Amino acid sequence: MSRFYEIEPSLENYWRAVILFGNNVASYKFALGKSLLELGAVQDDLVRLEQLAEPFSRHLCEHLKHAPKQITSKSSKFLDTCKSFNLGELNQQSLIEQTVKLGFNNVIDAFHIVNRAEIDTRFFIDERKTHGGIRMTEAFLQLTESEQFQSFEHETEARWRLVEEAWGMGVSRNLVSVEYDRELKALFASNRERRVNITSCRDSLNGYQKGHCFYCYTSISVEPSSPLLADVDHFLPWVLNQDIPAINGVWNLVLACPECNRGEQGKFARIPSLLLLERLHRRNEYLINSHLPLRETLMSQTGRTTERRAQFLQTQYNIAKQRLIHQWQPQARGEATF
Known part of the structure; x- marks a missing residue:
């Protein structure tokens, strides 16, 4: 960590x-x-x-x-x-x-x-x-003078909501999962008894990417009124939802700048490069090290050990590459930060 x-x-x-x-x-x-x-x-x-x-x-x-x-x-x-x-x-x-x-x-x-x-x-x-x-x-x-300062409140509130919801479920940690609602752009926690809308997906993920686009490292924001407002993107494209298990899982969600996600040279339904797959694995390990409840969710979806999680990503990546063929990687527009 x-x-x-x-x-x-x-x-x-x-x-x-x-x-x-x-x-x-x-x-x-x-x-x-x-x-x-x-x-x-x-x-x-x-x-x-x-x-x-x-x-x-x-x-x-x-x-x-x-x-x-x-x-x-x-x-x-x-x-x-x-x-x-x-x-x-x-x-x-x-x-x-x-x-x-x-x-x-x-x-x-x-x-x-x-x-x-x-x-x-x-x-x-x-x-x-x-x-x-x-x-x-x-x-x-x-x-306080950092360009990221305005995002910290959103990130802190989102992390607080995730932790307290895991405590509030009152059940075994392994029965609590965090999933993504595409329409609400939000994370929700669920177990056998109930589903609870927790917080914004953007606010929850931004800190782990250090306020930068997952793909090109340019600065992004989680302020709703900001022109730099991040998009929530499926790393392996959503069109593969019939082929990839738990494609809405946090393991497959990243924040991207609008240019990378839907700009003229954006990713769309192409497959990110192997270099970006390695970056996804690294980001997911950050999520696991944050413990409740993201750790339990990611481990149940992708594997209990680092090696199994890497193998899971590679397997899903191979499936995606067979279906969609075309690979994509943007030019870096910022310094590598994660």
């Missing part, structure tokens, strides 16, 4: 590593991430806990309304406080006070931990004992 940020050790990649690959025993990391993004380029680099508590508790209270399970443990005093606020049993000031007291006990320490080790770049320094808050670093201030 470290390849994700080592291939291009940028601030954007470190941030995405935290959101996409950090260990999740509670959703607090997502609430903290969204709060930091909301605060943006603060005038004073010191953010006191009272200031941080308002957006942090607000995001958690909003998510609790549609997803009561926000932690893997059986109970949480802090979440009970948030639920009481939602029921009107607690006022805003009391919620803030309890958030300062209980809400940040573990998440501030754990935020920068990915794969059991701290990433090389910190976005804030813990100064709770000395100044009653956290101090934003120069790295975070630079992050």
Whole structure:
């Protein structure tokens, strides 16, 4: 997984590593991430806990309304406080006070931990004992100026939705699958009992592609009003839906710029090159390393080991090549980032 940020050790990649690959025993990391993004380029680099508590508790209270399970443990005093606020049993000031007291006990320490080790770049320094808050670093201030900054909120929300839905299913992980709805351009989770629309497919996949077109590496966006809005594309074309199993599976979905997907020299129903197939395998391994629930979905669809997943892709690729014959690869328009 470290390849994700080592291939291009940028601030954007470190941030995405935290959101996409950090260990999740509670959703607090997502609430903290969204709060930091909301605060943006603060005038004073010191953010006191009272200031941080308002957006942090607000995001958690909003998510609790549609997803009561926000932690893997059986109970949480802090979440009970948030639920009481939602029921009107607690006022805003009391919620803030309890958030300062209980809400940040573990998440501030754990935020920068990915794969059991701290990433090389910190976005804030813990100064709770000395100044009653956290101090934003120069790295975070630079992050707010990134062209990818507007996408981070969408990506964080999408990742949060995926994780909480897996918890909320309350069943064996292997029974939860994430699938794609072509009409809604959305991902939904399903098991034997129900199907739930989770979140935008664009928002869910963008971080793993680092905000770039899968094919040519040009910048893309998940902002609905952006002229760079990404297309959701089937790597092996949809016309093969009778030949390729689970063709709507996340393993076969990528984000592409409009030029690559439907431009004059676009892919359409042609088969991407072997080089691009290798890139798909690498991207899918990133998805598997993000754990719930994408890991279980991909492994059930494509194989339990890296070798079997590579073999699965090659087999489906061979079928596609026999049916559609023509191969396609665009000229790179950006630096290789994944």
